[in-house]
Amino acid sequence: MLTQEDDVEIRALAKRGWTVSAIARHTGRDRKTVAKYLAGNGPAREPVPSCLEPYRVYLEARFVDDPHVRASVLFGELVPLGFDRSYPTLVREIRELGLRPICDCCKAGGVKVTVGLDHEPGEELQLDWLEFSETPWGEKAYVLVGALSHSGRVRAVFADGMTFAHLIEALDGVLRRLGGTAKSWRTDRMATFVYPGSDRLRPEAAAAAKHYGVTVAVCPANRPQRKGVVEKAIDYVTQSWWRAAPVSTPAEAQADLDRWSVAVADRRRRGSSTVGELAAAEPLLALPQLAFPAEHQAERVVADDALVAFEANRYSVPPGHGAQTVTVRARLGDVHLEIYSRAGRRIARHRRAPNGAGQVLRSPEHARLLEQAVLAGFTTTKQCPRKPNRPPGERALAEAARLRGQDPGGVLVDLDQYARIAKIAGAQR
Numbered sequence: 001m002l003t004q005e006d007d008v009e010i011r012a013l014a015k016r017g018w019t020v021s022a023i024a025r026h027t028g029r030d031r032k033t034v035a036k037y038l039a040g041n042g043p044a045r046e047p048v049p050s051c052l053e054p055y056r057v058y059l060e061a062r063f064v065d066d067p068h069v070r071a072s073v074l075f076g077e078l079v080p081l082g083f084d085r086s087y088p089t090l091v092r093e094i095r096e097l098g099l100r101p102i103c104d105c106c107k108a109g110g111v112k113v114t115v116g117l118d119h120e121p122g123e124e125l126q127l128d129w130l131e132f133s134e135t136p137w138g139e140k141a142y143v144l145v146g147a148l149s150h151s152g153r154v155r156a157v158f159a160d161g162m163t164f165a166h167l168i169e170a171l172d173g174v175l176r177r178l179g180g181t182a183k184s185w186r187t188d189r190m191a192t193f194v195y196p197g198s199d200r201l202r203p204e205a206a207a208a209a210k211h212y213g214v215t216v217a218v219c220p221a222n223r224p225q226r227k228g229v230v231e232k233a234i235d236y237v238t239q240s241w242w243r244a245a246p247v248s249t250p251a252e253a254q255a256d257l258d259r260w261s262v263a264v265a266d267r268r269r270r271g272s273s274t275v276g277e278l279a280a281a282e283p284l285l286a287l288p289q290l291a292f293p294a295e296h297q298a299e300r301v302v303a304d305d306a307l308v309a310f311e312a313n314r315y316s317v318p319p320g321h322g323a324q325t326v327t328v329r330a331r332l333g334d335v336h337l338e339i340y341s342r343a344g345r346r347i348a349r350h351r352r353a354p355n356g357a358g359q360v361l362r363s364p365e366h367a368r369l370l371e372q373a374v375l376a377g378f379t380t381t382k383q384c385p386r387k388p389n390r391p392p393g394e395r396a397l398a399e400a401a402r403l404r405g406q407d408p409g410g411v412l413v414d415l416d417q418y419a420r421i422a423k424i425a426g427a428q429r
Contacts, residue, residue: 147232240265300326334352
């Protein structure tokens with residue numbers, strides 16, 4: 001690498017008629033270097049170290065963890081570590097340093113022609129399910145995502161399933177988090193809301209819409225772009241929150257999702273405003289005091305300790321129902337749930353604990369009965385030996401003879417005894 005002064009001297013000597021070899025000997029430089037500079041490449045500056053050099057190891061490790069992690073997520077992680085440059089600078093440096101690995105599996109070509117639709121404030125709320133097949137707690141998770149079409153505000157609620165009761169419970173949670181509802185709900189042709197193969201609402205879905213005072217717009221078949229706001233919101237929730245969410249239980253996931261929705265998602269820029277500011281100005285309809293009274297019905301098997309698992313909580317039943325299948329019924333808006341036997345008889349009624357709270361609710365009566373059952377079955381009798389010699393007895397041998405077609409009542413002749421008798425008789429002759 002030549003300095004500015006070396007470059008000036010080399011060019012001056014060349015103008016005086018010096019050969020390349022003579023200039024190289026005079027300056028102590030390599031002949032090829034001198035020839036390159038005289039060819040017009042000029043002096044090269046020392047490259048300025050990238051502002052990401054102190055964080056290169058961390059970024060390389062994060063790309064090993066997740067090659068698809070978004071730069072916005074990395075920016076949120078680097079700022080607390082001391083990164084003081086802008087988000088565009090981070091994106092540019094990651095690209096120029098080639099830190100992000102190329103994923104051949106995810107390459108896609110083609111261009112889709114779309115057009116954005118204008119939505120009036122408070123006019124439409126788009127809804128769709130997000131499904132996580134792999135979770136830190138080892139079970140499939142379902143998330144109902146709702147996005148206001150005008151402002152783009154996103155709220156989402158975890159659910160244990162996608163039945164109509166789960167849908168209404170999660171939907172009511174989304175609406176409570178939004179602070180109201182838009183005049184219309186736009187959804188796809190989910191089987192719990194419309195009849196399959198049509199856009200006709202089910203009676204329970206129509207009753208729920210009346211309960212909240214809204215209309216329902218069903219997307220045409222095979223047209224997911226018509227609800228592009230919530231589709232984009234699902235991608236945003238998945239990539240910007242779920243991939244890096246430090247959660248291990250459904251309850252932790254819901255709490256962290258609620259925090260992220262306010263602290264991160266609502267602060268996205270939309271022109272001169274933010275998503276949160278636009279959403280605050282949307283005229284949403286007021287919500288009814290209670291959720292639509294849909295009813296959960298779930299079959300569960302009673303454990304040996306007379307407890308039934310439901311929504312990550314456990315509820316007691318009278319002892320004697322162990323290993324039996326029972327039905328848990330919980331109506332939305334009701335503070336209690338009921339447990340019914342297979343014959344349809346109610347065997348327990350409990351206060352409904354919050355979903356995912358991990359509580360054990362055992363009534364005093366059930367606890368007393370369980371204690372009595374345990375004590376009644378308690379004994380100090382020594383256990384039977386595990387390796388005795390117990391051949392078949394007379395009764396078993398008689399039954400075996402009968403099964404073989406023999407007469408168990410006949411005379412059984414001992415041949416050895418007969419031989420001894422015959423031997424004695426011969427000796428007496």
